[in-house]
Amino acid sequence: MHVTHLSLADFRSYAGVEVPLEPGVTAFVGPNGQGKTNLVEAVGYLATLGSHRVSSDAPLVRMGADRAIIRAQVKQGERQQLVELELNPGRANRARINRSSQVRPRDVLGIVRTVLFAPEDLALVKGDPGERRRFLDELITLRSPRMAGVRSDYDRVLKQRNTLLKSAALARRHGGRTMDLSTLDVWDQHLARVGAELLAQRLDLIAAIQPLADKAYEQLAPGGGPLALEYKPSAPGEAHAREELYEQLMGALAEVRKQEIERGVTLVGPHRDDLHLKLGSLPAKGYASHGESWSYALALRLASYDLLRAEGNEPVLVLDDVFAELDTRRRERLAELVAPGEQVLVTAAVDDDVPHVLAGARYSVSDGVVERV
Numbered sequence: 001m002h003v004t005h006l007s008l009a010d011f012r013s014y015a016g017v018e019v020p021l022e023p024g025v026t027a028f029v030g031p032n033g034q035g036k037t038n039l040v041e042a043v044g045y046l047a048t049l050g051s052h053r054v055s056s057d058a059p060l061v062r063m064g065a066d067r068a069i070i071r072a073q074v075k076q077g078e079r080q081q082l083v084e085l086e087l088n089p090g091r092a093n094r095a096r097i098n099r100s101s102q103v104r105p106r107d108v109l110g111i112v113r114t115v116l117f118a119p120e121d122l123a124l125v126k127g128d129p130g131e132r133r134r135f136l137d138e139l140i141t142l143r144s145p146r147m148a149g150v151r152s153d154y155d156r157v158l159k160q161r162n163t164l165l166k167s168a169a170l171a172r173r174h175g176g177r178t179m180d181l182s183t184l185d186v187w188d189q190h191l192a193r194v195g196a197e198l199l200a201q202r203l204d205l206i207a208a209i210q211p212l213a214d215k216a217y218e219q220l221a222p223g224g225g226p227l228a229l230e231y232k233p234s235a236p237g238e239a240h241a242r243e244e245l246y247e248q249l250m251g252a253l254a255e256v257r258k259q260e261i262e263r264g265v266t267l268v269g270p271h272r273d274d275l276h277l278k279l280g281s282l283p284a285k286g287y288a289s290h291g292e293s294w295s296y297a298l299a300l301r302l303a304s305y306d307l308l309r310a311e312g313n314e315p316v317l318v319l320d321d322v323f324a325e326l327d328t329r330r331r332e333r334l335a336e337l338v339a340p341g342e343q344v345l346v347t348a349a350v351d352d353d354v355p356h357v358l359a360g361a362r363y364s365v366s367d368g369v370v371e372r373v
Helices: 036-048 119-126 129-143 147-173 182-220 242-263 290-310 328-338
Strands: 002-011 014-020 024-029 068-076 079-087 094-097 114-117 227-232 274-279 316-320 343-348 361-366 369-372
Touching: 002 036, 014 036, 024 036, 036 068, 036 079, 036 114, 036 129, 036 316, 036 343, 114 290, 119 129, 119 290, 129 147, 129 182, 129 274, 129 290, 147 182, 147 242, 182 227, 182 242, 182 290, 182 328, 274 290, 290 328, 316 328
Parallel strands: 024 343, 024 361, 114 316, 316 343
Antiparallel strands: 002 014, 002 068, 068 079, 079 094, 227 274, 361 369
16 A cells, blocks of 8 residues: 555645655655655544644644645555545544545545654653553554544543543532432443453554564664563453453442542543553663663564554555664664565655665655655
């Protein structure tokens, strides 16, 4: 699968830009702040319905515009599709496939798949648990686009349950009043049911990606491993099957209900879990050096790529200003590993940051102008 054309309107710094693309390596080269990352960010948004740089859509819309449009022509085998997203901050986003009638934005998931390497990836190792949960959930959605609906359902149930708990907590604090919490049992069941499905997918993913990440780390930093990925649930237990996970969550919710009512927040569920990353016998966070942390983050991304490719739909590889962050040894090894990809998009401040093995198309990006060189 590869993108053959990218079109942006009022996205980030671009009032409008048209970029023809082809298989193999394409590098966007230019000084920082000129719009290189904006191009690959748009491709990544089509794959995940989110940005790797910001948590909301508002910064993605050009100053003075009320909406932004990302449009891409995508080829998979002999099949071609045109996918379009209209970003409307404060309102519902809109989507089209092959210029047909409007579809839900999440219906475009799976048409474009990407694995994106970026300086922000260091947060996978050094950041808070939310970064690692996001990594898992975006990858399970790339594997199975229907999981976007499950994630959305979980967020909705969690919000409703937290609203009820917050109201109960406020009532207790102001006058000692009590609320009718009979509906909390129903929300517990909803949270446990949807949460169990999300947990099952996460556990399956970790089992699949563990050996691939270990192999990738060995390729990047020979003799430096092994890696271990350990899922730490907020609902303790060893369950893996959905029904067992449901019972495990229900039991944990019952145990912490008093605390939840006092604090006004849901204390158990996938939104409170973490993925512990170990290097050898020690946790990577706090113990791994800067270079080891980078290699760990890159190994997770390479493992993601290998997993998606093995499952039959090779993703677009995006390397956003990554090579400038790496020493020469890691730079060359990473380049050799990704060079065979069907489509590789690279951004760099100067030509010398792009390893020679990644020869291919070059675009100059300056003052919002994208030109083939």
